[in-house]
Each structure stands twice: as C-alpha cells, then as structure tokens.
Amino acid sequence: MVNSKNLKTILDGLYAARSSRHLANDPLSFCHRYPDPADREIVGFIAAAFAYGNVKIILKNLEAVFAPMGPSPRRFVETFEPAGELRSYAGFKHRFNDHRDLCALLLAARTMLEEADSIGDYFLGCYDATAEDITPSLIEFTAALLAMDYTPVFGPAGIPADSYFPFFFPSPAAGSACKRLCMFLRWMVRPADGIDLGLWREVSPSKLVIPVDAHIQRIGRNLGLTFRRQADWRMAREITAALRKLDPADPVKYDFSLCHLGISEGCDGTVRPLCGECPVTTVCTERSS
Structure with missing residues (x-):
C-alpha cells in the first residue's frame, strides 16, 4: 500500500509541473x-x-x-x-x-x-x-x-x-x-x-468526480487508487475517494497531470525506458511488475 503522505507529495509535484505543452495537446x-x-x-x-x-x-x-x-x-x-x-x-x-x-x-x-x-x-x-x-x-x-x-x-x-x-x-x-x-x-x-x-x-470542486479514461484507469490502479478493473462509475468514485484523502477540497486537481503521463509523455504500460524519468515511478506498481 502506497504511503498517502508520500503519494500526496509526489502528486503535488506532478500538479505543479503541468506545462503549456500538455495543454496544447x-x-x-x-x-x-x-x-x-x-x-x-x-x-x-x-x-x-x-x-x-x-x-x-x-x-x-x-x-x-x-x-x-x-x-x-x-x-x-x-x-x-x-x-x-x-x-x-x-x-x-x-x-x-x-x-x-x-x-x-x-x-x-x-x-x-x-x-x-x-x-x-x-x-x-x-x-x-x-x-x-x-x-x-x-x-x-x-x-x-x-x-x-x-x-x-x-x-x-x-x-x-x-x-x-x-x-x-x-x-x-x-x-x-x-x-x-x-x-x-x-x-x-x-x-x-x-x-x-x-x-x-x-x-x-469537492463534489467533482474524476474523468476516467484509459490512462486514469491504468495509472489509478498502478498507484493503488482503485482495485477495480472496469472503467465505470464505481471506479471513478473509488479513485476520487482516494484522491479526496489527499485534497478534500479539490480531489480532481490531479487529473490533468495524471492523464497527461499517458497522453503527452507516452506512458502506456509497455515502454519501460520511460519509467526512469517518470515522476510517479517510485509509487507505481507497473514499475515493479
């Protein structure tokens, strides 16, 4: 189980690193x-x-x-x-x-x-x-x-x-x-x-539910935010509940940064060389699988 304090530090850093390149994509x-x-x-x-x-x-x-x-x-x-x-x-x-x-x-x-x-x-x-x-x-x-x-x-x-x-x-x-x-x-x-x-x-913002696409589905599981396999409303609420523990007032603040690990940074679970540069690699179960 990932330490929530450590995960929050990592995700806050990921949030701070959002870029105009990600937005353009x-x-x-x-x-x-x-x-x-x-x-x-x-x-x-x-x-x-x-x-x-x-x-x-x-x-x-x-x-x-x-x-x-x-x-x-x-x-x-x-x-x-x-x-x-x-x-x-x-x-x-x-x-x-x-x-x-x-x-x-x-x-x-x-x-x-x-x-x-x-x-x-x-x-x-x-x-x-x-x-x-x-x-x-x-x-x-x-x-x-x-x-x-x-x-x-x-x-x-x-x-x-x-x-x-x-x-x-x-x-x-x-x-x-x-x-x-x-x-x-x-x-x-x-x-x-x-x-x-x-x-x-x-x-x-505290009422929002995270948008679950293929990237959030996979990364959410790898970070221990959900243990469900199907990308449905229950998974979306489960991931949101986990993120709410990190930021109760604004749980989906991490969505853009997390999904762009896949959309813009190329993480699809198969390109292992990317893992060494990934900011969430230390808390990602994909890295150790």
Missing part, C-alpha cells in the same frame, strides 16, 4: 483561445463532447467544428439555425458521431442558453449541493438534455434508434464512467489555475 486548449468566459463555456461543452479517440484526430476535428463559428462561439450558438448548419457541417464525422449529432449538440446548447442564459445556470437547476458528489446532479442533467426537443435536427420521430447522439450524454445511473461530462465539469468548476477555468463558482 488537450481539447481544453480550444477554450483558452477565447478571452470571454461565455465563449469558453460553449467551447468547453462542445470540445468535451468530442473528446474520445485519438487525441490528434480529436484536435483536427474540433478545428473543423470551431472554424465556422468565428470569433464568438457563444454568439454563433445563440443564433444557431439547424437547417442551415446541417448543410454547413455536412460531411462532418468524428468516429461514431456525424453532422446531425453535432447540430443536435449545438441545439442543446442553444436551448440551455434560451432557458437559463448559460450552461452553468442550466446545470445549477440540476445541482444537488447536499449530495456527497455530483452523481445525482449528473443523472438529472443528462436526463434533461436527452429529453429536449430535437425535431429541427432529427425530424418529428425524434432521436433515431440508431443515432449515436445519446453517446454524448451517458448517465451514472447506467453505470457509465461519464468521462467526457466529468471532464467538462472539471474544466468549468475547478479554480482557474492556467489549465482549468473556474467559471462555475456555485458548484464546489
């Missing part, structure tokens, strides 16, 4: 292109939704999404008309999702702005500040998003049974790790630190 970098918090919120919502698969392809496809939006994605979404943009984005594809899914996502964002003036205020309508973490809030938020009217995009029959649009909004109720939604919440909620944005101050 992350979908969050698109938010930093815009000075207006209202634009950053919209960009974060869209960028997080497509943050799955190979990072180079993610960044390339996000360029194609944001280029037509001009200098203010918020203004673009406020005036978004599905009929026109279905033509403008025709041919767009990101793995499972196509141009219809993108336009439905933009319609969801427009609807939230119309109903609550911001995505943050819309989320607050689902937020349970008394809960242990964001589990019930995220369940309500995703249910509300999927219940919106997407007729302008999909037609009167609603979201087709074979559509991957619901893939944007998985729910903890179904056991999903909800990686991309948890990542979006981290971007919005955590204090502005040069990486995360600190836009939603009414939501406590």
Whole structure:
C-alpha cells in the first residue's frame, strides 16, 4: 500500500509541473483561445463532447467544428439555425458521431442558453449541493438534455434508434464512467489555475468526480487508487475517494497531470525506458511488475 503522505507529495509535484505543452495537446486548449468566459463555456461543452479517440484526430476535428463559428462561439450558438448548419457541417464525422449529432449538440446548447442564459445556470437547476458528489446532479442533467426537443435536427420521430447522439450524454445511473461530462465539469468548476477555468463558482470542486479514461484507469490502479478493473462509475468514485484523502477540497486537481503521463509523455504500460524519468515511478506498481 502506497504511503498517502508520500503519494500526496509526489502528486503535488506532478500538479505543479503541468506545462503549456500538455495543454496544447488537450481539447481544453480550444477554450483558452477565447478571452470571454461565455465563449469558453460553449467551447468547453462542445470540445468535451468530442473528446474520445485519438487525441490528434480529436484536435483536427474540433478545428473543423470551431472554424465556422468565428470569433464568438457563444454568439454563433445563440443564433444557431439547424437547417442551415446541417448543410454547413455536412460531411462532418468524428468516429461514431456525424453532422446531425453535432447540430443536435449545438441545439442543446442553444436551448440551455434560451432557458437559463448559460450552461452553468442550466446545470445549477440540476445541482444537488447536499449530495456527497455530483452523481445525482449528473443523472438529472443528462436526463434533461436527452429529453429536449430535437425535431429541427432529427425530424418529428425524434432521436433515431440508431443515432449515436445519446453517446454524448451517458448517465451514472447506467453505470457509465461519464468521462467526457466529468471532464467538462472539471474544466468549468475547478479554480482557474492556467489549465482549468473556474467559471462555475456555485458548484464546489469537492463534489467533482474524476474523468476516467484509459490512462486514469491504468495509472489509478498502478498507484493503488482503485482495485477495480472496469472503467465505470464505481471506479471513478473509488479513485476520487482516494484522491479526496489527499485534497478534500479539490480531489480532481490531479487529473490533468495524471492523464497527461499517458497522453503527452507516452506512458502506456509497455515502454519501460520511460519509467526512469517518470515522476510517479517510485509509487507505481507497473514499475515493479
């Protein structure tokens, strides 16, 4: 079992060593292109939704999404008309999702702005500040998003049974790790630190749950933060609970640094020469296996 005091010292050092190179290799970098918090919120919502698969392809496809939006994605979404943009984005594809899914996502964002003036205020309508973490809030938020009217995009029959649009909004109720939604919440909620944005101050960072991708799944196990094998909501909460012991007020502060050990530094559990330079090598069971 890793000594928690030693682990905290190592992870605090890892957090302090975050770099602009790591940020440039992350979908969050698109938010930093815009000075207006209202634009950053919209960009974060869209960028997080497509943050799955190979990072180079993610960044390339996000360029194609944001280029037509001009200098203010918020203004673009406020005036978004599905009929026109279905033509403008025709041919767009990101793995499972196509141009219809993108336009439905933009319609969801427009609807939230119309109903609550911001995505943050819309989320607050689902937020349970008394809960242990964001589990019930995220369940309500995703249910509300999927219940919106997407007729302008999909037609009167609603979201087709074979559509991957619901893939944007998985729910903890179904056991999903909800990686991309948890990542979006981290971007919005955590204090502005040069990486995360600190836009939603009414939501406590202590309530966040870590986004579990393949890197966090593997590194979390190697650091003894979880003993589960499946990347699901239970694993996400288990890793978060372990990190909460290191920083009760801000447990997911370590997420960006840990996942970029894989994304930017190349750690995939097989490249042993990298271990000697890795800042967590002394507490990583992968090193000794």
